[in-house]
Amino acid sequence: MNTLQTSMTIGFVGLGDQGAPIARAISEAGYELHVWTRRPQSLEALTGVKYKAYDTLSEMAAASDVVGLCLTEDSDIWHIALDGGLLANMKPGSVLVNHGTGLPAFAAELTTIASKYQVNVIDAPVSGGHPAAVAKQLLTMVGGAPEVAERCRPVFETFSKTVAYMGTAGSGQMAKLINNALLMMNQKNIEDILQFGEHIGLAIPALVDVLRAGTARSYALEALGTAITTEKASHLQKLQLIDMDLFAEAVTLVGYEAEAITRYAVAGATGLTAVAQLVDVK
Structure with missing residues (x-):
């Protein structure tokens, strides 16, 4: 992986069954990984890889060029992105990526809301479950602006066997x-x-x-x-x-x-x- 690809700093929230292996793969590929968790014990899933943990979501957001979320429901994304202050603290031109499964309409709505903060949004749900995540063999389905999706592709390729660009916001979902x-x-x-x-x-x-x-x-x-x-x-x-x-x-x-x-x-x-x-x- 070249320096241009690894120069992006990657934030991550959601170190669960699939999220933890995804975050590990990103770090192992040479990207600077920033994480925030509600529970400190969740960080045990990253043992052995390089990362920087933050006490607050806002600090992690400000330090990241791309922030990946691997959460269960759209309501969780909404809480983190808006109520939790993620969007308000992300850098202009940065990218918010949703790896969870949700409604295409929500992905489109989040894209519109994030644009007011000058933040791009990509929906990139994954398929394959925990075994494929550990093996870095997930299928990642991507929706959003093509140039933003292409910017994020090298990151997605660190944990995917296939990265499929599907179209505009919500297409991945x-x-x-x-x-x-x-x-x-x-x-x-x-x-x-x-x-x-x-x-x-x-x-x-x-x-x-x-x-x-x-x-x-x-x-x-x-x-x-x-x-x-x-x-x-x-x-x-x-x-x-x-x-x-x-x-x-x-x-x-x-x-x-x-x-x-x-x-x-x-x-x-x-x-x-x-x-x-x-x-x-x-």
């Missing part, structure tokens, strides 16, 4: 929601076919191996036993249902009819625990 919906639809297909296989007496683990090896293979199948286990399925199910609420709202806001897609994807999320138990992956 829409791509993520579509990706999630199709994953859950695939889960429903798997549930239906495995139930049929069980009904006719096939050995389910062997059938899963066949489907993974054949032309029916998919990420949803690959995730069984790795990202999706009987222990994790219930938690993942809740997150997927939240994602489908976002998808349904996003589709409604753009005036598109996708009730059949939503219904089928929700069924796939709802059946996730049953699939995990059927395969009996421990």
Whole structure:
């Protein structure tokens, strides 16, 4: 990585399941990493990499050229960016990046609000979960002004196998929601076919191996036993249902009819625990 790329200082908030590996990758690539956390113990996730921790969000914001947020909901982003004073303390011309999953309409709204502070906004949700984050193999879907997205691309490439520019503000979020919906639809297909296989007496683990090896293979199948286990399925199910609420709202806001897609994807999320138990992956 050349000096031009690493000359940007990167702020980060949200050292969770995906955020911590993302922040580590950024530091390991040679970028100067600045972090702020509500809980000091969260910094343990950065053990072994270089970073500077700040007592206040405003100090971290003022020291950063790009600030990445990896938080759970749009309301968290709103609280940090506006109520918490992040935007008010960021440098003119700097970039606020949202790596969380949320509504495309919120991404567009945040872009408009941030422009009053002379701050650029990029929505760059990621897909792949914790294992892909640790392996620096995330898929990052980017929405926002193309020149700003291109400026941030080298940072995104430190933790991504693919960085896909999708279009204007909110496009990254829409791509993520579509990706999630199709994953859950695939889960429903798997549930239906495995139930049929069980009904006719096939050995389910062997059938899963066949489907993974054949032309029916998919990420949803690959995730069984790795990202999706009987222990994790219930938690993942809740997150997927939240994602489908976002998808349904996003589709409604753009005036598109996708009730059949939503219904089928929700069924796939709802059946996730049953699939995990059927395969009996421990």
